[in-house]
Amino acid sequence: MMAHSFLLCVLVLLDVVAVSQAWFFFRSYPTAKAKTQVDAKCSELAVKGDCGFYSCFERRLTCGRNWYNVKYGEPYCRDFRAFQKTFSEKAQRFINDSQVCMGRELLEWYQRDSLNCHDFTHEAFRAMSRCYIHSGFCDVIIKDAVNFLSIYQPQHLFQRGALKIWREILRITYHCDPDSIKEIIQTLFESMKD
């Protein structure tokens, strides 16, 4: 019990540090201006939930490696696809549905002539919450917890900006069922011992 509360405190604290550092380094948030026309092939990738959409998007509106598409969108999308077969049938459907949902949500941003990279990243995380809940995350997170952990590797908590992802996952899980948080953190601890 103590350990659980402790981990949550650590997560929150580190998150505050991460956010304030980000603010320090990017005091003026970059704006991306469209470098190419809207490409129908990109839009097609988006509605199919194909991970190639993120780099297609990035070619038109380039925010770089500190922002959503390069840092979170594409790598986690590819990890989900690479490990998809290890998930339960229901969770595999969740992966398909949530990727399609994300593509549809981000398509509107892709079609803009410019975007603020910080605002876009923030909105993409909001979209992720909506898409996860809409695609049945609550129905699969407990049974497939170990599989999800192989994607959101807790060993990499301090790399790849995994902290921001974890804050979001814990927030969504809490929304699903406040009690399930305990099981998730327990699984998290067990996987960290390996």
Ligand SMILES: *[C@@H]1O[C@H](CO)[C@@H](O)[C@H](O)[C@H]1NC(C)=O
């Ligand atoms: C997920 O999508 C892939 C490719 O579109 C498809 O082959 C697979 O059957 C889908 N899986 C589920 C569980 O819906």
